[in-house]
Amino acid sequence: xxxxxxxxxxxxxxxxxxxxxxxxxxxxxxxxxxxxxxxxxxxxxxxxxxxxxxxxxxxxxxxxxxxxxxxxxxxxxxxxxxxxxxxxxxxxxxxxxxxxxxxxxxxxxxxxxxxxxxxxxxxxxxxxxxxxxxxxxxxxxxxxxxxxxxxxxxxxxxxxxxxxxxxxxxxxxxxxxxxxxxxxxxxxxxxxxxxxxxxxxxxxxxxxxxxxxxxxxxxxxxxxxxxxxxxxxxxxxxxxxxxxxxxxxxxxxxxxxxxxxxxxxxxxxxxxxxxxxxxxxxxxxxxxxxxxxxxxxxxxxxxxxxxxxxxxxxxxxxxxxxxxxxxxxxxxxxxxxxxxxxxxxxxxxxxxxxxxxxxxxxxxxxxxxxxxxxxxxxxxxxxxxxxxxxxxx
Amino acid sequence: xxxxxxxxxxxxxxxxxxxxxxxxxxxxxxxxxxxxxxxxxxxxxxxxxxxxxxxxxxxxxxxxxxxxxxxxxxxxxxxxxxxxxxxxxxxxxxxxxxxxxxxxxxxxxxxxxxxxxxxxxxxxxxxxxxxxxxxxxxxxxxxxxxxxxxxxxxxxxxxxxxxxxxxxxxxxxxxxxxxxxxxxxxxxxxxxxxxxxxxxxxxxxxxxxxxxxxxxxxxxxxxxxxxxxxxxxxxxxxxxxxxxxxxxxxxxxxxxxxxxxxxxxxxxxxxxxxxxxxxx
Numbered sequence: 001x002x003x004x005x006x007x008x009x010x011x012x013x014x015x016x017x018x019x020x021x022x023x024x025x026x027x028x029x030x031x032x033x034x035x036x037x038x039x040x041x042x043x044x045x046x047x048x049x050x051x052x053x054x055x056x057x058x059x060x061x062x063x064x065x066x067x068x069x070x071x072x073x074x075x076x077x078x079x080x081x082x083x084x085x086x087x088x089x090x091x092x093x094x095x096x097x098x099x100x101x102x103x104x105x106x107x108x109x110x111x112x113x114x115x116x117x118x119x120x121x122x123x124x125x126x127x128x129x130x131x132x133x134x135x136x137x138x139x140x141x142x143x144x145x146x147x148x149x150x151x152x153x154x155x156x157x158x159x160x161x162x163x164x165x166x167x168x169x170x171x172x173x174x175x176x177x178x179x180x181x182x183x184x185x186x187x188x189x190x191x192x193x194x195x196x197x198x199x200x201x202x203x204x205x206x207x208x209x210x211x212x213x214x215x216x217x218x219x220x221x222x223x224x225x226x227x228x229x230x231x232x233x234x235x236x237x238x239x240x241x242x243x244x245x246x247x248x249x250x251x252x253x254x255x256x257x258x259x260x261x262x263x264x265x266x267x268x269x270x271x272x273x274x275x276x277x278x279x280x281x282x283x284x285x286x287x288x289x290x291x292x293x294x295x296x297x298x299x300x301x302x303x304x305x306x307x308x309x310x311x312x313x314x315x316x317x318x319x320x321x322x323x324x325x326x327x328x329x330x331x332x333x334x335x336x337x338x339x340x341x342x343x344x345x346x347x348x349x350x351x352x353x354x355x356x357x358x359x360x361x362x363x364x365x366x367x368x369x370x371x372x373x374x375x376x377x378x379x380x381x382x383x384x385x386x387x388x389x390x391x392x393x
Numbered sequence: 394x395x396x397x398x399x400x401x402x403x404x405x406x407x408x409x410x411x412x413x414x415x416x417x418x419x420x421x422x423x424x425x426x427x428x429x430x431x432x433x434x435x436x437x438x439x440x441x442x443x444x445x446x447x448x449x450x451x452x453x454x455x456x457x458x459x460x461x462x463x464x465x466x467x468x469x470x471x472x473x474x475x476x477x478x479x480x481x482x483x484x485x486x487x488x489x490x491x492x493x494x495x496x497x498x499x500x501x502x503x504x505x506x507x508x509x510x511x512x513x514x515x516x517x518x519x520x521x522x523x524x525x526x527x528x529x530x531x532x533x534x535x536x537x538x539x540x541x542x543x544x545x546x547x548x549x550x551x552x553x554x555x556x557x558x559x560x561x562x563x564x565x566x567x568x569x570x571x572x573x574x575x576x577x578x579x580x581x582x583x584x585x586x587x588x589x590x591x592x593x594x595x596x597x598x599x600x601x602x603x604x605x606x607x608x609x610x611x612x613x614x615x616x617x618x619x620x621x622x623x624x625x626x627x628x629x630x631x632x633x634x635x636x637x638x639x640x641x642x643x644x645x646x647x648x649x650x651x652x653x654x655x656x657x658x659x660x661x662x663x664x665x666x667x668x669x670x671x672x673x
Contacts, residue, residue, distance in 0.1 A: 306453070
């Protein structure tokens with residue numbers, strides 16, 4: 001069966017160049033970068049090179065790059081590591097649409113006695129900047145606002161948020177896991193103090209991430225151990241994966257243009273065709289401020305898991321914000337925070353593209369999706385009721 | 394990805410009896426768009442008051458569609474009295490089991506059936522004294538009590554899987570806990586020992602259940618006659634045991650094994666159990 005993979009916000013294919021760069025460091029050059037001998041030294045050189053590649057990609061200094069095990073660790077380290085440096089400040093601000101790696105830290109903090117504020121978004125998923133301004137207090141220790149939303153692709157105005165945050169002198173963290181590689185990032189010109197990044201969303205393997213920490217930012221290590229990563233993250237470096245991530249950063253910089261031209265065009269093509277061919281379909285999120293690869297659409301009166309499984313039966317891999325796909329009973333917290341009506345929230349599907357997708361694949365989806373939606377609507381008790389209600393008007 | 398059985402996949406991909414019966418004798422509608430799943434069941438009876446036709450329309454996930462399809466297949470040809478006795482477990486069993494998180498889909502099927510039967514009889518679905526426990530999903534104490542009783546539930550999480558109650562804001566969790574505690578006490582009083590359920594068991598569950606059954610139903614009786622029994626091994630449906638004490642040389646040991654041990658294990662563990670004796 002043909003596989004059409006359009007779930008790149010979940011994870012991406014490891015680029016062949018990345019895999020190739022990694023392989024020798026499993027069996028041939030397996031030294032520990034901290035060792036004194038030449039065998040470890042040559043590996044350390046390669047890890048430094050990866051750090052430079054990552055720094056170059058982010059417009060940062062190599063010393064500002066800390067390698068971690070994943071995006072979740074980066075988020076946890078950024079938040080807990082900063083709060084630990086400001087023990088007297090007991091207030092944390094974030095948004096209502098964060099990834100669980102931040103959202104659940106927020107509820108964890110709230111159980112620990114912190115005051116937490118979660119800033120709302122509007123129907124288009126845009127952040128309420130006035131609410132943010134009003135919630136900043138003397139006791140605020142950290143503000144963590146995601147760069148781009150994983151479900152809808154909506155981009156928050158991070159530099160605008162940063163200006164607001166900076167005027168109060170509070171550290172600013174952003175979860176940049178979905179943004180990296182899809183929109184240009186330049187930490188030298190940014191107001192961001194800490195930025196999280198995940199390897200496997202960037203064509204590197206699962207199990208490696210980055211935390212960017214601006215020089216001069218107070219930070220206590222989250223992983224306590226050896227002197228690695230300049231004492232900011234204990235634990236022997238995951239050498240092959242770090243080398244892979246370095247290569248992936250280099251490639252991401254090179255492919256940034258393509259993400260914003262060819263991939264964007266494919267996404268827009270898919271979006272326009274779906275809206276044209278399937279009635280009662282709506283796009284979730286601000287279409288003017290969105291990642292170039294992400295499309296979240298809701299099909300009214302049908303349920304997401306059913307759509308996904310019928311797509312999957314044809315080899316099409318996407319994801320959904322419906323309740324049933326996650327095992328929880330309520331649709332995604334992102335769509336609920338946006339106030340997407342229930343008629344649509346349960347039937348949301350996310351297509352997320354990468355540079356490996358082609359126009360033929362989009363045509364394949366466009367050909368097979370409309371009959372799937374029609375088939376499920378024919379089974380749905382609400383569709384006929386809806387058609388009737390339309391007829392009466 | 395959910396671990397759906399082939400039967401669930403089949404009933405999802407090729408649902409039986411989709412649609413609405415013309416001039417139905419009874420209609421049962423449960424669920425809503427807000428809840429994420431809904432089922433409209435319509436039934437038509439023949440002159441002998443048997444269900445001649447049953448059709449469904451469902452909004453929901455794969456297991457909701459498969460459960461609806463299974464329900465219509467199960468009830469076709471039944472009298473209303475027979476149909477009334479169909480439980481959510483029957484629907485799940487028909488499908489070869491459902492992931493526990495999805496059991497509420499089978500409960501939805503049973504509720505739609507009850508509603509359709511009541512609708513035919515011209516009754517409102519029993520709306521006697523009830524209290525809405527879960528405000529997010531509109532689940533009553535009666536719904537929760539029934540699910541606990543029919544499915545032998547023990548935790549809040551299980552109640553959520555079967556009824557959805559408690560799956561939203563979680564404020565009702567203490568109330569659900571109290572209902573579980575009360576129901577467990579009632580159930581223990583009513584039917585000691587608890588009626589085992591015959592869902593598809595994992596090997597570990599099966600072995601545990603065999604041990605429990607031996608300990609509770611068989612060993613005391615054998616010991617009374619000066620004998621005993623040991624579980625040696627379980628291989629699929631074959632249960633290897635060794636008879637001890639007086640049983641080991643009793644001339645009717647063959648009879649004991651087949652008529653007594655095997656039938657008890659069939660009753661409490663699984664219908665396909667075969668008991669074999671391991672001679673020392």
